[in-house]
Amino acid sequence: xxxxxxxxxVDLTGAAANAPASVSVSVDDPGLLQPGPRVGTLTDFVQxxxxxxxxxxxxxxxxxxxxxxxPGAPGGPWAxxxxxxxxxxxxxxxxxxxxxxxxxxxxxxxxxxxxxxxxFQHRYSYEWDASFNYDGGVIEVSDDGGTNWVDVGASLxxxxxxxxxxxxxxxxxxxxxxxxxxxxxxxxxxxxxxGTTYAGETVQIRFRHGADPGVGAPGxxxxxxxxxxxxxxxxxxxxxxxxxxxxxxxxxxxxxxxALAITGAQPSRGxxxxxxxxxxxxxxxxxxxxxxxRLVATLADGEFSAGHHDATFMRASDGSLPGAGVYxxxxxxxxxxxxxxxxxxx
Numbered sequence: 472x473x474x475x476x477x478x479x480x481v482d483l484t485g486a487a488a489n490a491p492a493s494v495s496v497s498v499d500d501p502g503l504l505q506p507g508p509r510v511g512t513l514t515d516f517v518q519x520x521x522x523x524x525x526x527x528x529x530x531x532x533x534x535x536x537x538x539x540x541x542p543g544a545p546g547g548p549w550a551x552x553x554x555x556x557x558x559x560x561x562x563x564x565x566x567x568x569x570x571x572x573x574x575x576x577x578x579x580x581x582x583x584x585x586x587x588x589x590x591f592q593h594r595y596s597y598e599w600d601a602s603f604n605y606d607g608g609v610i611e612v613s614d615d616g617g618t619n620w621v622d623v624g625a626s627l628x629x630x631x632x633x634x635x636x637x638x639x640x641x642x643x644x645x646x647x648x649x650x651x652x653x654x655x656x657x658x659x660x661x662x663x664x665x666g667t668t669y670a671g672e673t674v675q676i677r678f679r680h681g682a683d684p685g686v687g688a689p690g691x692x693x694x695x696x697x698x699x700x701x702x703x704x705x706x707x708x709x710x711x712x713x714x715x716x717x718x719x720x721x722x723x724x725x726x727x728x729x730a731l732a733i734t735g736a737q738p739s740r741g742x743x744x745x746x747x748x749x750x751x752x753x754x755x756x757x758x759x760x761x762x763x764x765r766l767v768a769t770l771a772d773g774e775f776s777a778g779h780h781d782a783t784f785m786r787a788s789d790g791s792l793p794g795a796g797v798y799x800x801x802x803x804x805x806x807x808x809x810x811x812x813x814x815x816x817x
Contacts, residue, residue, distance in 0.1 A: 488518045488711030490555035514557050521738065522710035522797055526697045529559040531707045532740050535795075536561065541571035541641065546682070549574040552692075560694035564745060565597055565606050567687035568726045571641040573675040575617070577705040577795065577816060579698055583671040587700035588815075591612060591657040596651045596689040604649035605637035606682040608691050609660050610663060614674045622646075623676075627663050629653070637683030648691070651729075663734075678789065688809070707738055707814065726779065727751050731757075731802045731809040734781070740812035742785040745770070745811070746804055751777045756803045759813070760795075761785050767793055782815060 479496075486492065493514040499507035521531045529551055538548035546566040554560045561574055569726045581587045592712070597606040611620040612628060624631045624646055632647035652659045663676070680691055726748035736745035747757060757771035771780040784800070787793050795816050803810040 474676055478733055482801055483517055486517045489516050489519060489709050491515070492517045514559070516709055518712050520708045520712040521707055522812075523704040523795070523814065524567060524703060524706055524708045524710075525699065525704055526695075527706035528632055528695050528708065529561060530557070531812075533707050534561075535577040535707050535738070537575045539573050539575055543574060544570045546570040547573055548572065549678075554692070554694065557814065558784040559695075560592075560692045561578060561678075562690060562692050564690040565567060565680070565682055565688040567598075567685055568663070568682065569639045569641070569684045570682050571679070573677045573679045574693065576675050578675060578703070579701050579705055580590060580674045580703040581633045581669045581671060582700045582702050584667070585652075585700040586667055587669055587674075587698075589665075589676055589698050590661065590662040590694060591696040592660055592694045593654055593665075594652045594655050594658050595648050595690060595691040597649055597691075598651045598686050598688040601689055603636045604633050604681075605635075605685065606640065607633070607635035607637075607642060607647035608678060609635075609642060609644075609647040610682045611677050611679055612665070612669070612674055613677070614669055616700070617675055620677065620679075623663060623665065626665050627658070629661060635681065636747055637660050637685075640681045640683040642681030643678070643683075653770050658692070707816070729802075729807055730806055730807065731800065733800075733813065738816045740816055742783050743798075743813045743815060745782045745784065745800055745813075747771075747809075748779050749775055749777050749804070753804050755780075757782055758801050758803075760799045760801060762799075796814050 491514055493512055495510055495512040497508045497510045521533060540611050547564060549561050549563045551559050552562040555647055559683045563572055595608060599605060610623055613620045631646040631648055633646050635647045637643060678693060698701055728750055732746055732749040734746045755771050755775045757768055759770060761766040761767055768784060768788050770784060793815060798813045800811045
């Protein structure tokens with residue numbers, strides 16, 4: 472067979488911020504074993520950018536949540552999947568083998584006086600029969616960076632609906648989510664209310680799935696998470712793109728114009744990588760600023776030759792690690808100014 476790449480220009484006019492847009496492509500060939508056409512549809516959001524906040528509706532392509540597992544635990548990791556249309560959720564399949572898989576939140580800085588809650592939507596369908604609840608899930612919290620975890624199901628409304636009893640299940644004997652959620656497959660609203668138990672501390676929440684060997688089941692979906700009573704903005708969420716979308720000419724060809732681009736993954740962990748292009752030798756100043764406009768770091772300040780130049784944002788000017796959040800890279804060359812948004816997660 473042959474692989475063919477085709478670029479299709481799309482002219483978008485009058486789209487609202489964070490509006491869903493779909494593009495469908497139909498392909499046919501008389502040599503297909505089963506008559507065509509084959510139709511593929513891509514749905515995504517336009518006039519949107521990624522920022523940080525206290526709500527995660529799982530619509531951003533990137534996530535501050537991480538998927539991990541007990542050593543040697545098999546099964547696919549937690550992943551972002553389509554629920555329907557343009558609606559997404561975190562999802563884990565209930566595989567038919569012994570496993571222990573977790574979806575772990577970023578650090579949550581609990582307010583010193585306000586009650587700390589996490590609300591979310593979820594649904595689940597686990598393996599069970601009349602005698603046993605073979606597989607299931609629990610929710611846990613850690614206040615020491617993930618070294619130790621404590622079950623917090625007693626603070627959940629509605630709470631667990633049974634006991635996990637499958638042999639060789641890492642969660643055997645614990646109360647948890649078993650069988651199917653009320654109204655399945657409809658999503659169920661839930662709230663974890665930890666009050667002021669962790670006031671002034673930094674904690675993490677994890678959704679933990681355990682299964683025994685044997686038969687699998689559909690799994691566990693989680694969506695629309697909102698944290699209250701915290702002082703940071705830990706989640707990645709879609710925000711309106713208020714600027715004009717213009718191409719940035721930062722490639723391998725000699726630059727024909729001044730340009731600034733983010734060359735690494737965004738959001739980034741640990742370091743953000745940028746590249747700027749100069750059509751002629753000029754004096755350059757490239758700086759990083761926080762949301763309040765305060766100078767955080769100077770990445771470049773001096774004369775640079777024509778061509779492409781790389782810069783890395785890893786530490787603040789005082790040598791400290793910048794906290795998770797949104798920053799802005801400002802490039803100043805003569806009377807020209809370019810700005811790019813950078814998101815760091817920890």
